[in-house]
Amino acid sequence: MNIGFITPEYPLKNSSRSGGLGTSIKNLSIQLIAKGIGVTIFIVGAEEDEVIREDGIEFHLLKPKKLPFLTWWVSRKKYQNYINSICLKNKIDVLEAPDWSGITAFMKFTRPLIIRLHGTDCFFCHLEKRKQKKKNFFLEKRALEGADAIIAVSNFVGKETRDLFDLKKEIITIYNGIDSEVFTPLSIDREEKTILYFGTVIRKKGVLELAKAFKKVLEKDPEVRLKMVGKDSTDVFEGRSTSGLIEEMFEEEERKQVEFIREIPYESVREELAKATVVALPSFAEAFPMTWLEAMAMEKPMLTSNIGWANELMINGETGITVDPSNTDDLANGILRLLNDREEAAAYGKNARKRIINRFSSSRVLEENINFYNSLLT
Structure with a gap:
């Protein structure tokens, strides 16, 4: 089995361009590789188009395609076409993307697409009691409706997202995990207070x-x-x-x-x-x-x-x-x-x-x- 992850961030070596989303994908990817499952990662919104290998994983960094007033649309089509071509080449079976900003809205893939709920912009605006841009809501809803399956990283985010977007799809919960052999108590002097x-x-x-x-x-x-x-x-x-x-x-x-x-x-x-x-x-x-x-x-x-x-x-x-x-x-x-x-x-x-x-x-x-x-x- 081969899995492809679409993400706006990932903690590559010597890079700090990542948060919890990228960390969770890295943890899962390394575990999949150890089980003999192939992993390909597509990092969208990169500064340059580039293909690199790290930790046994093939990374495809994809730069947005810029055109006046049409950057978001042509970039999505570029990502879609490129990802589909690599799915064929690398024999990818399943694609997975996060919910944030609806990055897969208006993309059509040749493989089943899973959206994993780490928290949409709508979800965080709701918790923070601030207004969300209509465009962001539209794109996130479109992406969620276009997914073949939806996973939530907690029951809480699953329920809130279902209610906020009035989703009819089943949402299952698979919690984020952590490698307790990597994150383990270290013998380092503590800084008191x-x-x-x-x-x-x-x-x-x-x-x-x-x-x-x-x-x-x-x-x-x-x-x-x-x-x-x-x-x-x-x-x-x-x-x-x-x-x-x-x-x-x-x-x-x-x-x-x-x-x-x-x-x-x-x-x-x-x-x-x-x-x-x-x-x-x-x-x-x-x-x-x-x-x-x-x-x-x-x-x-x-x-x-x-x-x-x-x-x-x-x-x-x-x-x-x-x-x-x-x-x-x-x-x-x-x-x-x-x-x-x-x-x-x-x-x-x-x-x-x-x-x-x-x-x-x-x-x-x-x-x-x-x-x-x-x-x-x-």
């Missing part, structure tokens, strides 16, 4: 609330540090740097306790996780975040939000602490509790790793994916 946030620095991830909570933490212990690892973003409401908005919240002395690391190679994420005392990820909007899986697999004491998807992954008081991310008092108190009670924090970390191994390990999730791929070929 360090809170780690990692991921895009963006409003929907609760970073502004985390900054407010951190100010309250500093009132109790001025030696605590906050490290924010991830690329910056332009805030949807203010129209300027989200990191800049965070920096403005702090007085001069407080600012010395905050460190921004804009982007690091994917391979360096494990080291940052290993060094952190506490991981804080108080997001308002997720589908089933890889960052949470990675931190849990590495036995990190975690404070997260308690919304929707969170209750399918975290267990409050067992794998960590979950709170309403809008409640900055609870955020601050939860962080201080994990910093000050090492025995409790360590127990949470061990329980979190056990939960990953028992329910969300790559090997378990891989079999669910392979069975589903096979169901489309019979």
Whole structure:
């Protein structure tokens, strides 16, 4: 069997152009290759057309075709025709694409197409209570209606997406998985009193609330540090740097306790996780975040939000602490509790790793994916 993935991002070596979507595709692809299943990956929206090989995978980087007023249309037709030609050449059996921005809308493929729900623009606009562009809704709905099958990475994102787009298709849930042999506790000296946030620095991830909570933490212990690892973003409401908005919240002395690391190679994420005392990820909007899986697999004491998807992954008081991310008092108190009670924090970390191994390990999730791929070929 051969699988083709269509994606706008992937964590290629020596590249930081990727987020959780690309990471989840990489994890699944490497596991498929290990099982003897062929993988071809099409990265759309690349800077240049290029074919490369890495980790036993053939990558086709596809540059948009630009024409005045017609770039999006001619680019899609270019992608469609090229992908169909490689499907024939590489004997690809099934294609898979994400839901974000409806990248497969108006494309017709010669192989069955699966759309995997990692969270549409409509889904995130709904959770963030902001208006979505009509064009984006139209393209996402068109792509979902044109899919031969739909997979959701959590029950929450599946139900919300079905309701938002009034979909009639069956949606099954196959959770994101993590290789617990790769993401495992490391023997690295811990940076004491360090809170780690990692991921895009963006409003929907609760970073502004985390900054407010951190100010309250500093009132109790001025030696605590906050490290924010991830690329910056332009805030949807203010129209300027989200990191800049965070920096403005702090007085001069407080600012010395905050460190921004804009982007690091994917391979360096494990080291940052290993060094952190506490991981804080108080997001308002997720589908089933890889960052949470990675931190849990590495036995990190975690404070997260308690919304929707969170209750399918975290267990409050067992794998960590979950709170309403809008409640900055609870955020601050939860962080201080994990910093000050090492025995409790360590127990949470061990329980979190056990939960990953028992329910969300790559090997378990891989079999669910392979069975589903096979169901489309019979």
